[in-house]
Structure formats: structure tokens, C-alpha cells
Amino acid sequence: xxxxxxxxxVFGSLALGACAQRSEVAxxxxxxxxxxxxxxAVAGSVAADRxxxxxxxxxxTSDGIYHANYVxxxxxxMPMPTRRGERG
Numbered sequence: 533x534x535x536x537x538x539x540x541x542v543f544g545s546l547a548l549g550a551c552a553q554r555s556e557v558a559x560x561x562x563x564x565x566x567x568x569x570x571x572x573a574v575a576g577s578v579a580a581d582r583x584x585x586x587x588x589x590x591x592x593t594s595d596g597i598y599h600a601n602y603v604x605x606x607x608x609x610m611p612m613p614t615r616r617g618e619r620g
Contacts, residue, residue, distance in 0.1 A: 566587050577591040580598065590600040 566585075577593050577599075579588045580590050580592055581587065582589045588601060590598055592598055
């Protein structure tokens with residue numbers, strides 16, 4: 533007598549579980565690619581990796597001056613204030 537009730541409970545939970553909607557997790561945006569490698573170094577220069585990420589950031593010439601290879605772009609300008617709000 534208990535077997536049909538148990539079977540009904542198991543199959544009922546499986547049937548209702550199949551109808552449940554699954555939530556999708558948003559994927560993280562991909563990281564920007566690293567800057568392109570330099571085409572060549574000046575003779576007598578030494579490659580420099582200042583931030584330790586394994587990518588050559590620039591070169592030191594024989595007179596000790598550092599020349600950057602890749603300069604990141606400046607940050608975007610601040611957005612304009614909205615016309616709504618306390619004083620809008």
C-alpha cells in the first residue's frame with residue numbers, strides 16, 4: 533500500500549521538477565586584449581616590464597631614459613548632469 537503512494541510522490545516530484553524554469557547566469561564581459569607587441573627595439577636598449585604582467589611596457593635606452601611602448605587612453609569624460617532631481 534505504501535509503494536504506490538511513494539511511487540506517486542517520486543514521479544510527481546520528477547514531473548514538477550522538469551517544469552521548473554532555470555535562471556541563467558550572466559557571463560562576465562571578456563577582458564580587453566593586451567597591447568600589440570613592439571615591432572622591434574632600438575639597438576642598445578633594454579626591454580622593461582614595469583607592472584610585472586609579462587608584457588613589455590617600454591624600453592630603457594643606453595642613456596637611462598624610459599620610453600613607454602603603450603600608453604593607455606585617458607578615461608572618458610564625466611557624464612552631463614541630468615535635468616531631473618532636486619534642482620531640475
